[in-house]
Amino acid sequence: VETDNAFIEARILPVSSRVSGTVARVLVNDNQFVKQGQLLLEIDQSDYKLQVSKATAGVGVAENESGGEYLKAEAARAALQSARARHEQAVADLERGEKLYGRDVIPKEQLDRVRTAGRVTQSQLKEAEENLKRAQAEAGLGLKTGNKAKVLERQAQLGEARLQLSYTRIYAARDGYITRKSIEAGVNIQAGQHLMALVPLQEAWITANYKERQITHIRAGQKVEFSVDAYPGRLFSGRVDSIMAGTGAAFSLLPPENATGNYVKVVQRLPVKIAIDSTSDPEHLLRVGMSVVPTIQTGRRGADVLKELSPF
Structure with a gap:
């Protein structure tokens, strides 16, 4: 055909x-x-590399800010250890002072000073414990909410800047x-x-618009030979890939309206997609839009085809 x-x-x-x-x-x-x-x-x-540099610096600033809360917590922990050591020393001094006062070795005024020092160190210890709890809470809350979100936001900005650069x-x-x-x-x-x-010319194909009476015996997979107007005398090969689901007129911008009083029957054409064998055109001579004349090997004899196409 x-x-x-x-x-x-x-x-x-x-x-x-x-x-x-x-x-x-x-x-x-x-x-x-x-x-x-x-x-x-x-x-x-240039501009996109600058944006990447700015975003990288922003990530560093956000990470340092989130790390600052932990530094405060570590400082509060060290202050607590120091306050605890001073309080333990004050307790030991008080015990020794009471023993010495019981043996009349030191006067009562000195014992009172030792007791006062013990109360002061106890108050300092309690304050240091509260400071540590507050610093730990701020560090944990900062990481879970504001600071962590800020770090993630800056990292996302860095990723976007790198993507724009790519x-x-x-x-x-x-x-x-x-x-x-x-x-x-x-x-x-x-x-x-x-x-x-x-x-991608290596993936080119042929769209052959066959008359509706010509597609009776066309099937996917049938061999095709075709000539190209630009290269007379040379035959290329391919195979039938598929037949379109409708005629060309059915998919046009303004399909014909046949439900009218005056009707003239027009032979319709159906697009047949023909895949081109890759070995048939190794030089990639075929170009988009070239006119070709395909012949599909349907297995029918020429006389039978002419008989089917004849109106009589």
């Missing part, structure tokens, strides 16, 4: 930028073949050919702006 209403198609992948800035380098030209992951262009990174380098998403390049070094671009297109 043959038709001349067929064309080569392929995905056209737009290449755009996720960030704005000045283009520093363009590393490809129109119609150049590129590999997946190859660097296509680079945007000036967007300044644009890579090829697939193997293919560069086309419609509209950018040069030194040009200022905006986020989302179209820069070029990438066409």
Whole structure:
């Protein structure tokens, strides 16, 4: 089954930028073949590196602030140990003073001074214990709420800054050919702006619009041979991939309205997708939009096909 209403198609992948800035380098030209992951262009990174530096410093400040609460708690713990040692010494001095006073070795005034010192150190010990509890509570609360949230926020800002920096380098998403390049070094671009297109010709296919009476015996997997107007005398090969779920008219922007008083029957065409054998075009000569003439090997004899197509 043959038709001349067929064309080569392929995905056209737009290449755009996720960030704005000045283009520093363009590393490809129109119609150049590129590999997946190859660097296509680079945007000036100065501003984005500065943002990463600021975000890194912000993380350090937030971490230091959260650590300051623990330093206060450690200082309060050390003060408590010192107060406890002074109180223990005062208690020992009081016991010794009472023994000496009982033997009339020291006067009562000296014993009173020792007792007063003991009460003072006891009060200082209690105050140090309260200070430690308060410092520990502030440290724990600060980590669980404000300070921890602040650290996480600054870390998120750093991650976003690094991500924005990575967007300044644009890579090829697939193997293919560069086309419609509209950018040069030194040009200022905006986020989302179209820069070029990438066409993976190795994944091209044929859309053949067969008449509805021609698809009776067309099945997926059948072999196809096709010629290309640009390369007369050369045959390429492929296979039927699938048949579209409706006619071309059914999916048009303004489908025809047949429920009218005047009706003229028009032969409909159904798009048939034909996959091109990769070994058939190793030089990638085929281009999007080329006209082709495919012949599907349905297994039917030529006379049978002509008989089916005949209106009589």
